[in-house]
Amino acid sequence: MRELELAARSTIMDPDFSHIAGDQNFEFAFNSSNFSDRVLRIEIVAGPAESKPDGEGCASISDWARHRKRRREDIKKDKERILDSNQPDTEDIEAYENNDEEAVAMIEESPSGDEPSLSDDSSWGVDFSLIKVKSIFISSAILAAKSPFFYKLFSNGMLESDQRHATLRISESEEAALMELLSFMYSGKLSTNSAPVLLDVLMAADKFEVASCMRHCSQMLRSLPMTTESALLYLELPSSVSMASAVQPLTDAAKEFLANKYKDIAKFQDEIMNLPLAGIEAILSSDDLQVASEDAVYDLVLKWARLQYPKLEERREILGSRLGRLIRFPFMTCRKLRKVLACNDIDHEIASKAVMDALFFKAETPHRQRVLTIDESINRRFVERAYKYRPVKVVEFDMPHPQCIVYLDLRRDECANLFPSGRVYSQAFHLGGQGFFLSAHCNMDQQSSFHCFGLFLGMQEKGSVSFTVDYEFAARTKPAGEFVSKYKGYYTFTGGKAVGYRNLFAIPWTSFMAEDSLYFMNGVLHLRAELTIKQPQPLLQH
Template sequence: RQATVTIADSEYEAFLELLHFIYSGKLTPTEPILVVDILLAADKFEVASCIKLCGERLVDLPMTAESAVMCLDLPCSISMAPALAEAAKKFLAKRYDKFLLTKFQDELMRISLTGIVAILSRNHPGVASEESVYDFVLRWAHFQYPNPEERHKILSSSLLPLVPVVRSMTNGILIDQPSCIVDFTLSRGQCSGLFPSGSIRSPPFYCGGHGFFLSAHGKMEPSNFFGLLIEKLEDKGPVRGTIDYEIEVKTRQSLEFLFLWRRTTTTDSRQALGCRIPWPSIIADNSRFFIDDKLHLRVHVKITPQP
């Protein structure tokens, strides 16, 4: 009786090493990536003794970035998969503890989603670098996921929740659309901290290939007010065409977003645009703008290019 075994080209070397192990009982490779490949082959063909030996060897061998990412994706049928995944996370966190450095950027662009999630989950670069982390995440997503819908799904579900500045202010982001709607949330504590002359800035969001951000300000002079401004990043030069801006706020009475401010501009100016709310009405204990001590804002931006 004959049986046919089909293996992919990428599995060929690992399969030969597995055959060698079956007939000799010896596992000779010491290169981490090849050992992971042999482990996967042994799991595929249910060679338990080889699975055990490969797992033990991987624990003792120094990891590489590629082998660490492979260990994160091991099937749950491998008993040592959780231990190897934890070791891989520690390795990646240590290797890329300063992952914003220029020297790591090309290397990181080639790391898979599971690896990037592990790095972001274990490293906290500090408030001063949060926007740089956000920019890094966007660049990585653009590199790995050219399809906008797939990219947006990955960003929303897996990556942006790991960026502190996004967790603190941004609820949803649409990227590189001719028009976009972005929701922001500020706590009462964040708003109170703006008085008498503070400000807070959202992570950037993108519309029609141009970057924008929302900033909130507290001003005591010449009159006490809470200000909201939409500003354009200096990334791709002035916008040639019409830009429609709108800010909405959710109120306690309706629990729906209501119109707060609207502006259309046809200039190429980088001037920040927005509105002011008297400070007492925004921060009062019975303020209609806070729902469970949260201020919910919605920003609309639409770019219509010149014909």
């Protein structure tokens, strides 16, 4: 016994209360009178009608979740009935509400089991008659070493220093989980790998502040196959401060699972529309969404919010406080940003700030953009996703002719992925009411003797209008770091046509991609296209 107390006392010095000294295993001492100094009396009271211990009869996570939800709803109804009939004092109501789901320890003076007394939320408002009582031998040093709850109980909660009995009152549904938890505190092991039972033990460990068991349950749950249902459940577990830190790896794994499963948001849009808030947040936090552009992300969020929150006030609150920060406004097109300012679903002040931040980011130099990306790495708003269409920066002029200057940046690895015959397209940009785009290619030169880098300007097919466009392609080069014109020309566009150069830099692909290439600055290729259009003319009819 002396050895147990010394080992446990050394652990208590750790303020985390979560690590047992060394690799010591006290399984031999569990419920043994020879190695125990106190008796724990566990009073098991009736829960809601027809309730079963959580995990019992639950073959899957979904069964567990439905059962927990039903039990919480039954408890809430029972509370309301008692409040209506007894009309207790307001202070008492607040006290009970503030201690929701907390465990209550009682000192056994003359336990009769007949009188109701303060208990946790799981039994408040239901029949308090005892179903059964369990008494087990415990070592106060071991339990105190693993749990701040028991440490406080044994150091401050006993009426007399030589008091040997303490009582816990729990609901019938918590019995199996509590016994697993107590066994774990001695052995560091659990006797189950069933997800519903592990979740019950996890909840009990949080209730009695056993962080090491929370971490253990979290690790075991992560090792089990995950589904959309289980991932959402892990994200929505009722969480205390201690629970949040102990199950962080589990919640991170759940977020990663959802982000990977639904990264093609166009393919799974119907399913995504039915996900709860925690699910949509996990998806929007990902950098790897397979999405055309951030404009599509914005449209998806707006559609989801309108479906899930029909009331404008609630929708504005969710978009302003939760989902708005996950939209990466700096990578949206200017046309869509204008629509953000006019959108009534987002608070005007919040929308204005988001659009201004986005425009300032677009106007920054590439170096400053990289600095901002690092500084804002937590909420990721300046981090570019893996868009299908590359974002561009566009500067527009109306006078003396409609004109725009378009900047397209491609990383070295993106260029490398184009070999031997790949293409990458930019987001659409508009001039004179018509949509255009840039496309970068890896193709063979005109003599088919080597691969090279090409750049093309295309017009989206729309309407029976022709545009005569003066265009210029330029690229930034080292060491001057200035844009150097590569080609100039003019072209009359009709719907679906494109113009460009198969070998923009007049060098083979290997020279373009070489380490000493003139065209990559800090691993980024900077391209510029300048377009000026003359008066649109209708196509001749044949």
